[in-house]
Amino acid sequence: MRLQNSDLPALRADIRAGRYRSHTAGLGAGYLQTNLVILPEAYALDFMRFCQRNPKPCPLVGVSDTGDPMMRTLGHDIDIRTDVPAYNVYRDGSLEGSVTDISDLWTDDMVAFALGCSFTFEDALARAGIAVWHVEHDTTVPMFRSNIQTVASGPFSGRMVVSMRAIPEDRVDDAAAISRRFPLAHGAPVHAGDPSELGISDITRPDWGDPAPVGPGTVPVFWACGVTPQVALEAAAPRLCITHKPGHMLITDIPDTAEVPVLAPTPGNQ
Incomplete structure (x- = not known):
């Protein structure tokens, strides 16, 4: 099943419901796709510094509040536990496996990081022939x-x-x-x-x-590539961390031409 590009809420609803579990290349034309890293808060500041020091592979575009799975600066009603087609789960630096929903793994000390993805510019390449x-x-x-x-x-x-x-x-x-x-x-x-x-x-x-x-x-x-953090996670070996499965991205509401991802606040998103 391949999804259409035009309706982002419907696209994410299909992903959330488990009706779409494949890669996201070619989807969400005109909008920023992101890689994902979810870590215990104890690792969050060091990881944020890692992104700041390596902006080419790790362009940081969004960070959740501790324990809050809603990515409030990247779109409306984006739940990081369900809105990515597939996730990789790492324990002590080793890949344990892939899942399509992390609701049962989410804990109150987790912080989610969204990093820009090269899928975003592929639509522009295609438009240029x-x-x-x-x-x-x-x-x-x-x-x-x-x-x-x-x-x-x-x-x-x-x-x-x-x-x-x-x-x-x-x-x-x-x-x-x-x-x-x-x-x-x-x-x-x-x-x-x-x-x-x-x-x-x-x-x-x-x-x-x-x-x-x-x-x-x-x-x-x-x-x-935004899979770079997955290599860094192998070295850091936190007790539990979660990433996107390579190729399976979060599709945001941020236009792909934005230089800084900012959404106007909405009721319940302030």
Whole structure:
């Protein structure tokens, strides 16, 4: 089942009800998609510093109040426990498994962080005539651990994760210029060309997501990726933390052209 882009409340309602559990590439055109990290409050300040020190892979766009699952600055009636198609659950730094609802895992000491996602600029690429293979073929973007080290904060550290899209060689500069307009969605690429320069030995075997071909006349282009915190969480090893399942994002009410995510307060959201 693929969802339509036009009605965000209906889209999120289908996700909340469990009627849609797949990746969100190509959905919510014109609106910011975000990655997700949920941590005990004891880790929150160090993680916020990690995002501040690594804004390229971790563009912080929203933070919940402690114990409050409603993402009040990112949209109206967004419940972080139910409004993401799939979640990864980590215990002591190891992936325990994936679930589609975390209501029974949520506790009063949890803080949710929303980080911008590169899915946001893919609609702009498509409008400019730059095809995105994984969107056209209904797969998840390939993601790789790179050799780029992040700046550590407290227990959080590790290598940057990058996502890859094969871009026609005569449109690489265009793709860079377009994505640069979306700083909350990782902005411009971090590398274009030889994957080995990023420490990637086999472009056909991503660490997350699905393989995507790099055909003749195309160039592999790499963007910083919001799965980077999942690598940092392995190092920090909190007793429990929750992230989105790679490729399965929160779709917000924030226009994708926004430089700062701000929503006007509404009754009950002040």
